[in-house]
Amino acid sequence: MRGNTIQLTESWEFRTAAGHPFLTSALHVSPGSPQLFPANLWTPPEMSPFGGWGTLAAFLALLCCRGSGEEQFEVPMEPNHLLVGSGEFQVINFTASCTDPKKLVLETALHKTFLEDQAQWKLFKVISISKNMELMCSFICGGKEGMKVFNITLFYPPKQVLLTLSHTSVAVGTLFTIECRVPAVAPLEGLTVTLLRGTEILYNQTFVGTARFPQDAVVTHHTTAHREDGLHNFSCEAQMYLRSPGGGLVHRVSDPQRLEVKEPVPSNQMVIMAIVIVLLSNT
Numbered sequence: 001m002r003g004n005t006i007q008l009t010e011s012w013e014f015r016t017a018a019g020h021p022f023l024t025s026a027l028h029v030s031p032g033s034p035q036l037f038p039a040n041l042w043t044p045p046e047m048s049p050f051g052g053w054g055t056l057a058a059f060l061a062l063l064c065c066r067g068s069g070e071e072q073f074e075v076p077m078e079p080n081h082l083l084v085g086s087g088e089f090q091v092i093n094f095t096a097s098c099t100d101p102k103k104l105v106l107e108t109a110l111h112k113t114f115l116e117d118q119a120q121w122k123l124f125k126v127i128s129i130s131k132n133m134e135l136m137c138s139f140i141c142g143g144k145e146g147m148k149v150f151n152i153t154l155f156y157p158p159k160q161v162l163l164t165l166s167h168t169s170v171a172v173g174t175l176f177t178i179e180c181r182v183p184a185v186a187p188l189e190g191l192t193v194t195l196l197r198g199t200e201i202l203y204n205q206t207f208v209g210t211a212r213f214p215q216d217a218v219v220t221h222h223t224t225a226h227r228e229d230g231l232h233n234f235s236c237e238a239q240m241y242l243r244s245p246g247g248g249l250v251h252r253v254s255d256p257q258r259l260e261v262k263e264p265v266p267s268n269q270m271v272i273m274a275i276v277i278v279l280l281s282n283t
Contacts, residue, residue: 098141180236198232230261
């Protein structure tokens with residue numbers, strides 16, 4: 001793309017009200033470049049102490065530097081909603097961005113183990129988490145106390161996948177039922193149950209709902225027996241996708257089940273009709 005090339009440079013100097021270094025800024029545009037924005041509409045150009053972007057930068061600098069005699073601090077953004085398997089552990093990395101935080105403490109009634117630390121962070125391991133709870137980390141930076149809360153939500157992954165066929169032996173054309181049960185899972189949201197014949201997908205269902213207590217997930221599918229059904233195993237797989245840090249994909253598959261498929265047995269009426277047809281054809 002062709003067009004004018006504009007080069008912007010900024011120079012900065014810090015001056016306090018007493019003449020000590022604080023902040024000034026000048027914006028320079030290369031000669032011949034078009035003016036990108038007007039000067040301050042309310043201040044004559046010769047009285048404007050900053051360029052357009054310099055004014056904004058100076059204003060932001062004044063905001064962030066208020067009380068600059070005290071050390072600024074913040075807690076970096078870390079995942080504050082964690083999914084943890086029932087009875088499992090969670091590693092908590094608590095970090096403060098000030099250079100010398102005091103009293104980095106993880107507050108919890110659960111058993112915790114200190115793993116390691118450096119100047120700005122500590123690493124803890126919390127074990128045997130058995131309920132939804134909050135973990136609180138407190139710290140002191142620049143003489144001010146701060147706190148961060150980690151929300152812990154238990155999940156119950158699929159540990160069993162149980163497949164049941166209503167019949168073990170059926171005739172071609174007969175209706176039968178496939179049921180798949182995944183006991184005691186939570187949350188149901190993100191759980192997908194798939195019924196398979198060999199590698200072919202017969203049916204799948206993705207659950208919805210945010211209930212956090214464990215419950216059974218059941219999928220039922222009615223179908224008609226075909227001759228080729230007897231050539232493949234039936235199975236069921238459950239996949240739980242946890243959309244949160246500490247989660248991931250949990251995958252379980254049932255034991256395979258076999259279906260015996262037979263040719264239809266002719267009824268007595270059909271046998272009689274066949275005999276009559278044969279006798280008539282011989283007369």
